[in-house]
Amino acid sequence: MDDLDRKILRALQADGRQTIQELSEKVGLSPSPCLRRVRNLERAGVIAGYAAIVDHEAYGLPVTVFLQVKLSPHTEEIVAAFEQAVARIDEIMECYLLAGDRDYLLKVVVASLADYETFMRRRVHKLPGIASLDSSFAFGEIKRSTVLPG
Known part of the structure; x- marks a missing residue:
């Protein structure tokens, strides 16, 4: 390239x-x-696809939550089951494997705090291997870009 x-x-x-x-x-x-x-x-796979960028607030999902997840135990089976389950949950927009104290960072969008509570109770708490969770709510978005640097 x-x-x-x-x-x-x-x-x-x-x-x-x-x-x-x-x-x-x-x-x-x-x-x-x-x-x-x-x-x-x-x-070559450099261009992975084309998509419309939709404003999640205008779409009706104004609440963005960053959810940090720690798994236990760290067996291959638990990790694979967790990752497969996360991939099927629509509210989870992004999932990153981390180094450090937490294992994963999830970006979640929902319509309200009540919907987030329901999401946590019905979806997240049922995920395999959850040892701990830490939610951080975004008050605003300072920058979001779809253009890679350089």
């Missing part, structure tokens, strides 16, 4: 709906080679 590929990727991350003509003008390349590069980036 060279600087031109990175320029194409930054432009697509900023606006994935632009035409190849518009993209080629932004990156200083004619349309055919630009399209070829985009297709190569798709085939």
Whole structure:
């Protein structure tokens, strides 16, 4: 991947709906080679897909919670069961495996605090291997970007 590929990727991350003509003008390349590069980036898995970025508040899910999870015991079976279960829960938007005191960080969106309580009681408390949980509520969003640096 060279600087031109990175320029194409930054432009697509900023606006994935632009035409190849518009993209080629932004990156200083004619349309055919630009399209070829985009297709190569798709085939290589650098471009994993295209999606609409939906404002979760406007969608009706204004509450964002960061949930830190510690598992016990750390057996292969417990870890696999936890990760598979998390992957099936729609309210969990992101899940990261951590180094440190906690094992996972989950980003959760819900409509209200009451919905979060229900989510915790009906979904999270039933996950395998939970040793401890720590919820942090986001008061506001300072920055969210879909464009990678560089």
